[in-house]
Amino acid sequence: MDAETVNNAPTARELASDPLAQFAVLRRVHESTLSGSPSPLSPRPVISESWQRSLAAHIDPDDFRPPIVYQPDEVADVRDAHPLHAVLPTLRELLLSIADESRHVMIVTDAEGTILWREGPANLCSQADPVGLCEGTGWSEQAIGTNAMGTALAVDAPVQIYSAEHLVRTYHGWTCAAAPIHDPDTGDLLGAIDVSGLLDTLHPATVSLVNATAQLAESHLRRRMEWLDGQLLTKNMPHLAxxxxxxxxxxxxxxxxxxxxxxxxxxxxxxxxxxxxxxxxxxxxxxxxxxxxxxxxxxxSSAARRPTLRLSFLGDNPTAVINGRKLPLTLRRAEILALLALHPTGLTAEQLAFQLYGDDGNPTTVRAEIHRLRGQLGGEAMRAKPYQLCAEVDADFLNVRRALHAGDVAGAVAACPAPLLNRSDAPAIRAEREQLVAAVRTAVLGHADPEVLWTFAQSETGRDDVAVFECLTSRLPAGDPRRAVATARLEWLLGED
Incomplete structure (x- = not known):
């Protein structure tokens, strides 16, 4: 059902210039229809169908109590997590100034019709509170009957509800217009936006404005989705490669x-x-x-038999997963796996001993450790003479290397939240850790995009780097709130020296 079909209301529109006359006619239609007596006019199809759904849900036209879905102290957390939080500035810019000037409130609901935001003139909000038109209350048709928010969600189209077209009599003094907003990714409903006012204040064209605002909000969400897609591609292209x-x-x-x-x-x-x-x-x-x-x-068929070994070794708590099964992992075994991943052609016991212990390394000790490690991995994942990983390896530290080699500095930063095996003192691991950190840092400091620099500054590797925060304070625009954060962090770091 499209917007024009849903809002094709000759009775309501013809009388829009005289709200009181309109209300008198619509109230007679409401009373006659609900009592089963002859009516001077039929309700609009969208209203008639909504009344039928509402009555089937046992909504009492004389009971105006919308359910409380969220308590006042819960609403803020729900708002912060809701996707429409990202488009609230757009909605405010287009609707709230109009609402203030024409004595309306702007309302935003979630997909179930629960009001998450309500903003507008204080005097009108004070009139809306006693009838439950406030944050945290449920306004689906199943909860409170025919209303613009709930009906727009029910029919998935913009709707304007005039005074006595509300099923519940308490709201006959209100007129409202609402339109649904969809997730550009899945197409699912995210919620609805609504403009509500007293019956003599809402213009018939308001529904067109609300619908246009909903479409603009969806366009904003689509651009945000495309940006997030780009971030995801940057981080995950090494997996495809x-x-x-x-x-x-x-x-x-x-x-x-x-x-x-x-x-x-x-x-x-x-x-x-x-x-x-x-x-x-x-x-x-x-x-x-x-x-x-x-x-x-x-x-x-051959690749299907090859095990997959996923190594997450950047940070203090290394993990290894073989074909979806997490391995019990000591630091020494993590070091061996890291070295074998760094040397895909394999290493002898003597080479591993030197890289793990330096000149004091004992190949016999290494062989015993690898024997236990092979028992965990399975013979199809590691071979001997030389010791070599024959599984397909997906290692976070290797992904950082690949991104750097490809010139993808943003991807390298996104894939490198912390140094390699922080707790390891093995000479080869320590050298690889320092070289990887230095390579990422050099690439970041030479990169023109302050977003990459900011991301690096939030990582364990960059958060204590004075040079990084010096660059941030000079590259972030003066109006960017992150500049103040970077300046404060720089001052603190310099004070620690």
């Missing part, structure tokens, strides 16, 4: 395909709550979770 020609695709956290190879046809969206999916062209693909999003891969 490591497939080395094997068919695969990158997915968003909702399963939308944002990058893929050219082999075969890829769907727009993939279910991510399963481990395997069947593609439209008959290929079977595996869904592998990443730190953000998913990797979809179509394996050959």
């Amino acid at each position: 490591r497939l080395r020609g094997e068919p695969g695709a990158l997915l968003t956290p909702t399963g939308r395909v944002i990058a893929a190879d050219r082999l075969g046809r890829w769907p727009r969206r993939v279910a991510v709550d399963v481990e395997r999916v069947l593609l439209d062209d008959g290929r079977e693909a595996e869904v592998e979770p990443l730190a953000e999003g998913y990797l979809l891969r179509v394996r050959s």
Whole structure:
């Protein structure tokens, strides 16, 4: 049902210039329809259908109590987590000034019709409070009957409700217009925006303004989604690259395909709550979770037998996962895995001993440790003579290296939240850790984008770096609030010296 069909209201519109006459007619229609007596006019189809749904939900036209879904102290947290929080400035800019001037309130709900924001003139808000038109209350049709917010969500189209078209009599003194807002990623309803006022204040064209504002909000959300897609691509392209020609695709956290190879046809969206999916062209693909999003891969029969080893070694708590199974991991075994990942052609026991212990290294000790490690991994994941990982390795520190080699500084920073194996004193690990940090730092300081510099400054590697914060204070625009944060942090670091 489109907006014109839903709002095709000859009775209400013809009398819009005389709200009191309009109210008198609509009240007679309301009373006659609900009592079953002959009516001078029929309600609009959108109203008649909404009344039927509301009455089927056992809404009492004489009971005006909308349910309290969130207590006042809960609303702020719900707002902060809601996707429409990002477009609130846009909604305010377009609607709130008009609401103030014409004695209306602007309302934003979630997809269930719960009011999350209500803003407008104080005197009108004080009249809205006693009838439950306030934050935290539920305004779906199932909760309070026909109203612009709930009905717009029910029919998924913009709606204007005039005075006595509300099912509940308490709201016959109000007129409101609302339009739904959709998630540009999934197409799902996110909520509705509404402008409400007393029956003699709302212009019939208000619904068009509200609908245009909803469309602008969706456009803003779409641009934000595209920006987030770009960030996700920057961070996760190394995962796609490591497939080395094997068919695969990158997915968003909702399963939308944002990058893929050219082999075969890829769907727009993939279910991510399963481990395997069947593609439209008959290929079977595996869904592998990443730190953000998913990797979809179509394996050959030989690749399917090759285990996957995922190493997360940047920071204090290294983890290793083999084919989805987390391994018990000591620091020494993490060091061995890191060194073997850094040397894909393999290392002898003597080479490993030197890299782990220096000149005092004992190959016999290393062989015993690797024997236990191979027992955990399985023989198909590691071979001997030399010791070599034959699993497909996905290591966070290697992803940082690849991003740097590709000139992707933003990707390297995003993939490097902390140094490699912080607690390790092994000579080779310490050297690799220092070189990786130095390489990322040099790339960041030479990069023109202050966003990359800011991201690096929030990491464990960059948060205590004076040079980084000196660059931030000079590169961030004067009006950017992060500049004040960077200046304060720089002053604190200099004071610590």
